Amino acid sequence: MDILALFLDPAAWAALLTLIVLEVVLGIDNLVFIAILSNKLPVEQQAKARRVGLILALVMRICLLLLIGWLVTLQTPLFDLGISGEPGPYGEPTFETAFSGRDLILLVGGLFLLWKATKEIHHNMDPHDDSGEMLDRNKGPAQLAFSAAIAQIIALDLVFSVDSILTAVGMTNEIPIMVTAVVITVGIMLVAANPLAEFIEHNPTLVMLALAFLVMIGLVLIADGFGFHVPKGYIYAAMGFSVSVEILNIVKRGRRARRAKGAA
Structure with a gap:
């Protein structure tokens, strides 16, 4: 179909809007990770790291779309452990033991996210290095820190990009629509x-909440890799509820601080 004719089709616009909403929702995880990781860099490098990370995510997703034929093959099982899980309440297996390329990517990404989030939680609870001195984000080998941050962002970009693009494939077969939605x-x-x-x-309290989200997302990725699919709606509903409660706490603390300042 001609690209101009494609974008004059109302069904194409409906698919595009649906994909944009879907991609934005799926991109929240990636955005939270980039925000937390970039905040560990020196102040003058933080915005640059976010831009570079997101531009790399864009390039990676477009490249995956251009290799869509290969990407779909990632869902083909590579090997089977031959282990049967206990049947569920309706007789279905509770997990799969046949692993595809996508499953392995999700497993590695989930484990990496668990490791990174746990490490950041530990640092937030005890923000000292081994020498007992406070870490200073504005000192030290900034270029190495920037490179390490970008490397970690790329690793998680790959995981989220594969999952996102495979979800998009289920919505439409038109590459121009998917590329437009991603851009x-x-x-x-x-x-x-x-x-x-x-x-x-x-x-600061939101940092711990966001890290808890990353732990949950890591566990969900691992579960998905084993074939146990957790509905995304439940995850985002829980995240939305937690954020709403924390925003109310922030507003309450702000009002209390203003009253204390006025009384003084």
Whole structure:
């Protein structure tokens, strides 16, 4: 189908809007990870790391779309452990033992996310290095820290990109629509990245909440890799509820601080 005719089709616009919403929702995980990781860098490098990370995510997703034929083969089982899980309440197996390329990517990504989030939680609970001195983000080998941050962002970009693109394939077969949706989504994320990172930085309790989200997302990725699919709606509903409660706490603390300042 001609590209112009494709975008004049109302069904194509409906698919595009649906994909954009879907990609934005699926991109929240990636954006939270980038925000937390970039906040560990020196202040002058934080915005650059977010931009580079999201642009790399865009390039990676477009490349995967151009290799869509190969990407779909990632869902073909590579090997089977031959172990049967206990049947579920309706007789279905509770997990799969036949692993595809996608399953292995999700497992590795989930384990990496668990390791990284746990490490960051430990650092937030005890922000000292081995020598007992406070870590200073504005000192030390900044270039090495920047490179390490970008490497970790690329690793998680790959995991989230594969899952995101495979989900998009189930919505439409038109590559131009998927590329347009990805470009618009990453544009939205580029606009939202700095405000989100600053909001997390200025509200320390949100950092721990966001790290808890990353632990949960890591566990979900591992479960998905084993064939146990947790409905995404449950995950985002729980995240939305937690964030809403924390925002109420932030508002309450702000009002209390203003009253204390006025009384003084």
